[in-house]
Amino acid sequence: MIKFLLNQELREESDLSPNMTVLNYLRTRVGKNGTKEGCGSGDCGACTVVLGERVDEHIRYQTVNSCLTFVSTLHGKQLLTVEDLKAKDGSLHPVQQAMVDFHGSQCGFCTPGFIMSMFALSKNKPAATQPDIFEALAGNLCRCTGYRPIVDAAKTIAEQPQLVDQFSRYETDILAKLDKIETDTLVTLNGNDKVCYSPVSSDELAALLVEHPDAQLLAGGTDLALQVTQFYRELPKMIYVGNVRDMKQLTEDDEQLVIGAARSLSDSFEPLNRVFPDMGELLHRFASLQIRNQGTLGGNVANASPIGDAPPVLMALNARLVLRKGEVRRELPIGDYFLDYKKTAQQTSEFIEQIIVPKPKPNQHFKVYKLSKRLDDDISAVCGAFNLTITDGLITDARIAFGGMAAVPKRAAACEQALLNQPWNHATVKAAMKALTGDFEPLSDFRASKEYRSKTATNLLYKYFLEQQSLQLETRVTSYV
Numbered sequence: 001m002i003k004f005l006l007n008q009e010l011r012e013e014s015d016l017s018p019n020m021t022v023l024n025y026l027r028t029r030v031g032k033n034g035t036k037e038g039c040g041s042g043d044c045g046a047c048t049v050v051l052g053e054r055v056d057e058h059i060r061y062q063t064v065n066s067c068l069t070f071v072s073t074l075h076g077k078q079l080l081t082v083e084d085l086k087a088k089d090g091s092l093h094p095v096q097q098a099m100v101d102f103h104g105s106q107c108g109f110c111t112p113g114f115i116m117s118m119f120a121l122s123k124n125k126p127a128a129t130q131p132d133i134f135e136a137l138a139g140n141l142c143r144c145t146g147y148r149p150i151v152d153a154a155k156t157i158a159e160q161p162q163l164v165d166q167f168s169r170y171e172t173d174i175l176a177k178l179d180k181i182e183t184d185t186l187v188t189l190n191g192n193d194k195v196c197y198s199p200v201s202s203d204e205l206a207a208l209l210v211e212h213p214d215a216q217l218l219a220g221g222t223d224l225a226l227q228v229t230q231f232y233r234e235l236p237k238m239i240y241v242g243n244v245r246d247m248k249q250l251t252e253d254d255e256q257l258v259i260g261a262a263r264s265l266s267d268s269f270e271p272l273n274r275v276f277p278d279m280g281e282l283l284h285r286f287a288s289l290q291i292r293n294q295g296t297l298g299g300n301v302a303n304a305s306p307i308g309d310a311p312p313v314l315m316a317l318n319a320r321l322v323l324r325k326g327e328v329r330r331e332l333p334i335g336d337y338f339l340d341y342k343k344t345a346q347q348t349s350e351f352i353e354q355i356i357v358p359k360p361k362p363n364q365h366f367k368v369y370k371l372s373k374r375l376d377d378d379i380s381a382v383c384g385a386f387n388l389t390i391t392d393g394l395i396t397d398a399r400i401a402f403g404g405m406a407a408v409p410k411r412a413a414a415c416e417q418a419l420l421n422q423p424w425n426h427a428t429v430k431a432a433m434k435a436l437t438g439d440f441e442p443l444s445d446f447r448a449s450k451e452y453r454s455k456t457a458t459n460l461l462y463k464y465f466l467e468q469q470s471l472q473l474e475t476r477v478t479s480y481v
Contacts, residue, residue, distance in 0.1 A: 021071065199241070209325075
């Protein structure tokens with residue numbers, strides 16, 4: 001049985017398919033039709049809802065795509081939809097009123113999703129800046145191209161003092177209701193001959209996966225849910241890791257970051273951006289905020305997609321994976337994890353428990369570049385990560401990795417060899433660019449041709465070189481400001 005709050009109403013569900021999405025639950029089980037289905041793949045944001053969870057003494061509200069969120073992940077949370085924003089007397093929430101005042105709704109189909117994104121923004125960043133607004137709304141698409149009035153409405157909310165609404169007034173009561181839901185024990189949801197287990201510790205997870213080696217691991221679900229919503233497949237047995245508390249932790253010392261594999265990308269942003277600013281910039285372009293609020297670094301690695309953004313970055317940073325099976329753990333360099341397309345070195349009943357990322361050393365220069373058809377909420381055609389150690393003008397270490405260039409994320413071995421122990425100058429870079437052309441045989445697909453990928457990969461190395469020259473030259477277009 002799972003228990004959660006639907007607004008302020010306690011819901012208990014025991015006979016429900018774990019494959020049911022929150023979107024379908026809202027529309028078919030509780031009659032809340034304000035949440036719309038657009039793409040069914042987490043790209044348009046029409047189905048955006050907000051989840052609330054206790055963080056210390058307050059509730060943290062985060063947007064998610066309900067079309068990619070399984071109802072089995074709701075235990076212990078508060079679920080809010082656009083219907084819940086209206087006050088008991090029927091008056092509109094300030095966010096809703098702002099959309100009315102600025103004529104932000106045109107055809108209206110996308111409006112509920114925009115409103116929920118703006119609501120979460122008002123809670124998390126009351127004095128939101130224009131970049132904050134753009135980030136919050138990047139995962140919501142307006143097919144009528146009505147962005148200006150929507151952004152104006154968001155700006156008006158941001159200009160107000162601390163927003164007081166029914167959620168802030170009744171926060172203590174909501175926290176008390178959430179606290180009554182037991183979240184320290186294993187939760188199981190059964191229905192329609194399917195089951196989802198929700199362990200609360202990595203020990204419990206390890207034991208479950210040994211007992212059920214055929215189970216699908218569910219983290220953020222932003223990719224796994226597509227099996228249901230896009231391919232109409234069934235997932236008979238899942239193990240949800242989003243409640244495994246020790247796998248959501250991040251620890252840091254002078255040498256490294258140790259990131260729990262179930263920690264969301266949003267929660268990982270601050271330390272990664274502080275230590276590796278270029279990785280922070282990449283994370284801003286990692287899908288949308290709704291996806292980052294659910295998706296995990298561990299899931300992006302385990303998915304083993306050749307166009308995943310995290311793997312080439314982690315390879316360039318010499319990251320290691322902690323893999324666990326039962327009580328046995330092993331460390332594996334992330335480059336050894338990927339064997340072939342969607343094939344990894346992970347054994348049956350084994351899972352990624354942690355990701356260890358070494359901190360930069362002196363004279364280490366790390367940069368990452370993502371090429372996609374649009375700036376926000378898009379998948380890479382090519383993602384290149386460059387990490388050179390340059391001492392007294394000589395390249396003493398080289399780690400260069402790409403996504404989108406092969407069946408797996410892969411380092412550019414010949415390019416690295418052409419750079420090692422060479423002076424950091426124009427001639428060395430030109431030789432390395434030539435060597436790079438032999439490192440990969442990319443494919444052509446709807447994102448890019450093989451010729452484009454080969455040419456841009458070498459150009460990214462040159463771009464990296466130019467950025468190291470301290471030239472007053474703008475080489476990036478990654479901001480609308």
